[in-house]
Amino acid sequence: MKKVMDLDSACLDGFPFVKMVASGNDFILINNFEKRIPAEWGPELARKLCRRAFSVGADGLILIEPPKSQKACFSWRFFNADGSEAEMCGNGGRCAARFAVAEGLCPPEHVFETLAGLIRAEVKEKKVKIELSPPHSLRIDFALDVDDQKFLASFINTGVPHAVLFFAPEDLARLDVKQLGSKIRFHPAFAPSGTNVNFVATLGEDNLKVRTYERGVEAETFACGTGACASAIIAAQKGLIKPPVTVETSGGEKLNIYFDPKDVSRVFLEGEARFVYQASLSKEALE
Numbered sequence: 345m346k347k348v349m350d351l352d353s354a355c356l357d358g359f360p361f362v363k364m365v366a367s368g369n370d371f372i373l374i375n376n377f378e379k380r381i382p383a384e385w386g387p388e389l390a391r392k393l394c395r396r397a398f399s400v401g402a403d404g405l406i407l408i409e410p411p412k413s414q415k416a417c418f419s420w421r422f423f424n425a426d427g428s429e430a431e432m433c434g435n436g437g438r439c440a441a442r443f444a445v446a447e448g449l450c451p452p453e454h455v456f457e458t459l460a461g462l463i464r465a466e467v468k469e470k471k472v473k474i475e476l477s478p479p480h481s482l483r484i485d486f487a488l489d490v491d492d493q494k495f496l497a498s499f500i501n502t503g504v505p506h507a508v509l510f511f512a513p514e515d516l517a518r519l520d521v522k523q524l525g526s527k528i529r530f531h532p533a534f535a536p537s538g539t540n541v542n543f544v545a546t547l548g549e550d551n552l553k554v555r556t557y558e559r560g561v562e563a564e565t566f567a568c569g570t571g572a573c574a575s576a577i578i579a580a581q582k583g584l585i586k587p588p589v590t591v592e593t594s595g596g597e598k599l600n601i602y603f604d605p606k607d608v609s610r611v612f613l614e615g616e617a618r619f620v621y622q623a624s625l626s627k628e629a630l631e
């Protein structure tokens with residue numbers, strides 16, 4: 345397969361894109377409705393454009409494309425900064441919904457297609473609320489041995505896989521998230537897809553602090569929407585909190601999570617999604 349810079353450094357020159365952020369999780373979004381960017385370029389395009397300091401820099405790349413069904417007004421391809429394609433992204437989904445409305449592709453309330461399923465969105469200026477695909481594969485409180493340390497972990501898939509571990513607030517504050525997160529992310533218990541890793545402290549009966557080591561970014565991000573939802577659902581299942589839940593993210597912004605603890609098939613994620621800038625690509629950004 346030819347490398348994108350061979351094929352596209354010329355044809356992508358001047359290509360419009362926007363940079364958006366949702367609670368510090370930042371994304372490059374491209375309106376690819378004309379399908380000028382074939383999907384097979386996605387991984388390398390993401391690696392090139394998401395590389396901080398050397399290019400635009402972001403946690404992920406989102407291509408907005410025509411829907412495959414009548415039920416949705418767009419579909420998307422989501423690529424992590426390392427080029428891996430993910431089934432879903434909560435914060436990226438909130439950015440995509442607002443971008444699609446701004447592009448005139450969708451009304452403020454719409455549905456879009458992801459590899460995790462249909463996502464319902466409600467855009468009210470900067471505030472965007474989405475309904476995740478039904479979470480699954482819930483496992484509460486199992487033993488997880490990491491080198492010579494023993495942890496109690498939980499797991500759920502909220503569109504993408506999430507391990508969740510609880511700590512006292514003071515321990516969470518000083519935790520080496522990258523060191524421990526990278527070991528759990530690749531732990532055999534979560535093979536073959538690996539997992540995102542959420543480190544959580546309960547701050548009150550409806551308030552959590554969550555720090556997330558993100559698969560495909562391979563670092564702690566300032567927020568993770570599906571991770572915030574995973575943490576809230578598991579905290580409620582363990583009787584630690586009652587929804588609706590406010591999640592304080594690493595970047596300091598708050599996410600609101602809504603669900604019925606007796607029926608976690610419907611989970612809603614709400615927060616701000618902001619435009620940072622719009623620009624056009626330079627072919628040199630792909631070098």
Ligand SMILES: N[C@@H](CCC[C@H](N)C(=O)O)C(=O)O
Pocket residue numbers: 369424429430432433434435436504505540558559560561565567568569570571
């Ligand atoms: N930050 C996202 C999650 C994006 C996908 C994740 N990195 C993965 O590969 O599982 C979110 O807000 O949910």
